[in-house]
Amino acid sequence: MQCEQCQQLILTDYLDGETNDTQNREIEEHLSRCPQCKEFAHNAKKITVEPFENMERLQPSPQVWVNIQEKINQPQEQPDVLAGFLDKVKELLSAPRPAFALATALAVILMIVTLVPNKGNQSNVARIDPVEQIEYMASLEIYEPDENGYYETDIEEYFL
Numbered sequence: 001m002q003c004e005q006c007q008q009l010i011l012t013d014y015l016d017g018e019t020n021d022t023q024n025r026e027i028e029e030h031l032s033r034c035p036q037c038k039e040f041a042h043n044a045k046k047i048t049v050e051p052f053e054n055m056e057r058l059q060p061s062p063q064v065w066v067n068i069q070e071k072i073n074q075p076q077e078q079p080d081v082l083a084g085f086l087d088k089v090k091e092l093l094s095a096p097r098p099a100f101a102l103a104t105a106l107a108v109i110l111m112i113v114t115l116v117p118n119k120g121n122q123s124n125v126a127r128i129d130p131v132e133q134i135e136y137m138a139s140l141e142i143y144e145p146d147e148n149g150y151y152e153t154d155i156e157e158y159f160l
């Protein structure tokens with residue numbers, strides 16, 4: 001038996017007592033004449049087996065099982081969080097809010113302009129000058145700050 005094979009077996013089956021009689025004999029025989037592997041086996045046992053040998057086996061208190069059983073039997077309540085969120089979204093989408101609608105429309109237009117595939121003719125790309133487009137969008141006053149200088153739209157209250 002080679003050292004490598006011996007050490008492999010020690011780390012896997014030998015320390016678990018899973019090696020058969022023939023393997024045990026070969027390992028013992030190898031260990032008796034190979035100080036390196038004997039040291040390896042000693043250290044492996046010390047690290048992997050001994051710490052658990054004298055450990056106290058802990059048992060959870062009976063109340064733990066009672067609590068788990070109660071949790072399992074509890075009727076599941078539907079969380080209100082999602083419903084609340086959906087209501088908020090519906091409210092935002094349905095309420096007449098010109099600024100919000102304009103912002104949405106601009107986003108859609110921008111998306112369409114971006115996503116329309118270029119049909120291979122490079123001259124078509126320049127149909128909308130991006131600089132002009134950006135300047136136009138920057139010139140739009142989407143939100144009118146109130147006297148306090150705040151942008152009191154619902155969506156900003158919601159996120160800020």
Ligand SMILES: [Zn+2]
Binds near residue numbers: 036
């Ligand atoms: Zn060896």
